[in-house]
Amino acid sequence: GENVEQHPSTLSVQEGDSAVIKCTYSDSASNYFPWYKQELGKRPQLIIDIRSNVGEKKDQRIAVTLNKTAKHFSLHITETQPEDSAVYFCAASMYSGGGADGLTFGKGTHLIIQP
Amino acid sequence: DVKVTQSSRYLVKRTGEKVFLECVQDMDHENMFWYRQDPGLGLRLIYFSYDVKMKEKGDIPEGYSVSREKKERFSLILESASTNQTSMYLCASSLRTRLGQPQHFGDGTRLSIL
Numbered sequence: 177g178e179n180v181e182q183h184p185s186t187l188s189v190q191e192g193d194s195a196v197i198k199c200t201y202s203d204s205a206s207n208y209f210p211w212y213k214q215e216l217g218k219r220p221q222l223i224i225d226i227r228s229n230v231g232e233k234k235d236q237r238i239a240v241t242l243n244k245t246a247k248h249f250s251l252h253i254t255e256t257q258p259e260d261s262a263v264y265f266c267a268a269s270m271y272s273g274g275g276a277d278g279l280t281f282g283k284g285t286h287l288i289i290q291p
Numbered sequence: 292d293v294k295v296t297q298s299s300r301y302l303v304k305r306t307g308e309k310v311f312l313e314c315v316q317d318m319d320h321e322n323m324f325w326y327r328q329d330p331g332l333g334l335r336l337i338y339f340s341y342d343v344k345m346k347e348k349g350d351i352p353e354g355y356s357v358s359r360e361k362k363e364r365f366s367l368i369l370e371s372a373s374t375n376q377t378s379m380y381l382c383a384s385s386l387r388t389r390l391g392q393p394q395h396f397g398d399g400t401r402l403s404i405l
Contacts, residue, residue: 219399277339279334
């Protein structure tokens, strides 16, 4: 089955600086890669996703890049703010013409924004 | 806005009990999922369903079963609860299409098995 590795497990950056979280996946058939943010005691919330036919996607201060050849994808947060402090999870899945497929998650990155 | 509702926020049960966790979504999503979340392990898929009465095993199905009698409701069943099933359980739902679709999560049920 799919295996997703996520690094680093903890990331501390100064407010205003950029943060980068990296993930690798094992199954070359995976074609959908979402990123979730989870604040303490709350549900995971989707912040951005990318499909394998796209190399990069941006949404304001957040961007995701995908390198299918190397089987890795990264989350980039620019101009970090205190409210960006949370645990971030990457995930991978393979969708086909059928129905569902569950997500395989990385173990998470605890992002700490230092004032 | 998608709403995924889990019946209990906190639940305490005893070893050997049969435990039911309920999840309801209001967006007519075909797909529903159950994950457990443990510190340092991330989220792991237990079971999922892409249609009424259909179910598929995820990565860690042992000790669990599921039921999907109606499209909006997906139940997770611990047949005989054990202490290693103490965890946060998260339900999610998504549309069923050819392309990957975002999964929307409930608030979770923190289950303690004593």
